[in-house]
Amino acid sequence: SKEEKQRLRKEKKQQKKSKEKKDDKESHVSSAPPAVPAPVSNSVPASEVAVATEKPTKSKAELKAERRARQEAERATKQTKKGEPGQQGATGKPKAPPSELQPGMVKRLSEHVQVDDPDVLKKLAKKLERQQIPLRSDYGYKVSLFSHLHQYSRKAPPTQQLSIPSTVIHPAIVRLGLQYSQGIVAGSNARSVALLHAFKQVIRDYTTPPNEELSRDLIKKCLFYYMNLFPLKKFVFFLINVTYRVFFNTIIFLIFPASAKKKRFAKSKLLTSIEWYIKEKIILAATAIAHSSIEKISDGDVILVYGCSSLVNNILCEAYDKQRKFRVIVVDSRPRLEGREALRRLVQKGISCTYVLISAVSYILPEVSKVFLGAHALLANGYVMSRVGTSQIALVAKAFNVPVLVCCETYKFCERVQTDSFVSNELDDPDDLIVTRKGKTQLAGWQQVASLGLLNLVYDVTPPDFVDLVITDLGMIPCTSVPVVLRVKNVDQ
């Protein structure tokens, strides 16, 4: 269509300029103060990014972060036709030999992946120092398979090195990071809503500095704050992290349309767009999912749930309100023991529940008629990323031929592909695994034992073979239809 052609033309222009600037940047990699350091990887579908960069300008104040995001997207979609105009743009510049892209790309990826490499850490620390963000140091011995991830201790809070009336980072973001790291806001829906709430405060308190454009400066600031959440929270690979997707899809994506209209109303328009996003993607989606799931719950059912998923709890409460007769088995696992909270909510409603630990799941499964699971993200190859232990439940359920239904809103769908839980995950505080029984703490001196490592994983991936149905706000789909939904969503937007 004509719009698409216009868009493509603009993209080509953008990419030419970005190649120029990127080459400048690569020569000053160490001196650039990026708002988005290397870890921002290629999760963004190119179309979204293209729409976000509708306004090419030649001002020197062009957003580096935005360019970086675009570059990452370009690398991701190298095979598509977007890659070709990019290449042409590159060859058009005598200063930019295409071979420079390759080592640059490798450099970025390695920073992103190899966190245990001391040089990489030093570079990251320098970058963060320049941005006045203190680097949070890793704690304890990391199991070698997961040495590429960060592991922080809850006793060393991120705010130790921040100034108290935090001026560099907006106080709402500091508060959010603190709540994330202490686990006060836990669960992907809660985190997303809290994130958007914090960013609403940021946007409210934002004033455009003189000589800056609202959209670019606001994006830069928001990205800066978001990147700071990660030393605060824990280092999570951004792509699969729901909060990143939410952040990107709301703040970054909505800033340009909002500010495209009158500048005066840009902020309020942005705020309403965020509210709309929450309402549509989280609240109404939950209602829609509950509506479709209730059809799957019949009288006399015994439903197994794992941990505390706000969506699944919502479904069960709604089903109970609609006079369905069923009982629930809540499976829980250490160290988080989130099932206790799910148990409390269900029992408060009046649903009869049984509570077991995950070690008893194969004993309890013969009684179960359905399994409802929540998800943190749904990957493009159909894998479900959820709380650690979910894949176990799905496996055992499959062995017993019990249907497994995953409930997941569409905003959690992710373009990334992953087949194991090692590549990207989150490591929680290993001291959580230590328990004191009868006054004795056996693992108290675990750091002194050379051959002992404590591993506290947060997420794991479940293959699509074990999942029978995914209930989303778009309907009930099989696990392998995730890329279809993503494609449909992209076309819509």
Place this chain on the structure above:
Amino acid sequence: MELQAVLMAAGGGSRMTDLTYNTPKAMLPVGNKPLIWYPLNLLERVGFEEVIIITTKEVQKMMSMDPKIKVDVKMKLDVVCIQEDGDMGTADALRHIQQKIKTDILVVSCDLITDVALHEVVDLFRAHNATLAMLMSKAHEFTETVPGQKGKKKTAEQRDFVGVDQSGQRLLFMANEADLEDGLSLRKSVIRKHPRMHIRTGLVDAHLYCLKKAVVDFLSENKSISSIRGELLPYLVRKQFSKTANYEKIKDDCEDQTQKKSSTDDEVVISSRDESLLQRAQELSCWNDHRGDMSEAYHGGKLRCYVHIMEQGLCCRVNTLAAYIEANRLAPKLFEEPAVHPSSVISERCQMGSDSIIGALCQVADKTSIKRSTIGNSTTVKEKVKIANSIIMHGVAIEEGCNIQGSVICSNAVIGRGADLKYCLVGSGQWIEPEELAVCVCIYMCVCVSH
């Protein structure tokens, strides 16, 4: 902006009148620095850039002349002067500066010397969206003999009863022994919600509070509350569990006018923008602060008070003479400063213990022995003087052959030749006769000698 710092420096030092009848409490030298320097330094280290100081004109004048404050303190000090008559309580002072307060506040008292990691207190305030977060510390016994007191008479300090929950962070109960008639009574609603409560008595309140702006607004409506520590804090702690505190006051984004109208019922109205969004995030989150009953996180209460109890480290409130002496002992250890100021002239045959510090522009002659003492600026110490366990303030002249033990000599005093003072307190500008022997005496009613 996140927090505004308010430093209360108008206190009169009513419990150590011997020291403060001449010098205001905020400017008493501790470790050769004025007392007010310590909280200012704490705030500066942590990253504050502006402080509102509520004090008297006299203190303001002294502060502007004090070199230490002028040089070291880089923050912007906004000094608000109030009358010295002493009728204004700390809460009254907050009401006085209500116009200046735009956000949540951190109230510090000028007599606090501590090395606490302030983020621990503020993190409680931030993470739990608390109305009040305060700092308390384990009380230490004062082992030094207090000069001017005959015998080891322990003043009957009124005990504070502090009730905290199992995690040791949520403040459930606070009362002073003076307010409890015949027993400690706990409300059933508190016990029902928090069946396990630890009641502690050996804690000292550091008078460091993080308060929400709504509390300041509440104070401006309720003029009956005049002291933060005595009245406001127990009120807030009690209000956590009262039924009305659990009502949701849903506010839209309109500004203060609507708030004022609906807060006529004297309640602390806790609200923030996008309250519903925060509420939703909390509902969606699978976190709860307690286990074992059917209620949601925080029992649905909006008003929450938290306390951080320091187990280790220095936290000292200099409001009695004993505390003042203790502070002089401990405060120099906080900072890596040389024991002897470079501008002082110390003769080589002077024996100085490692625990002593000597201020600027001092002159210490031969054959003197200074152990575990603090000597202020511009003091002259002649030969054959023995000083042990004492605090000598600024501008003091000590003639030859004196023996000073366990004493406090205030500024500009003159100790005559051969005087022997044990556990004495010499007031400002006093003159001790030569060959005087004094044990356990407070000397401040004599003739003043001006220099």
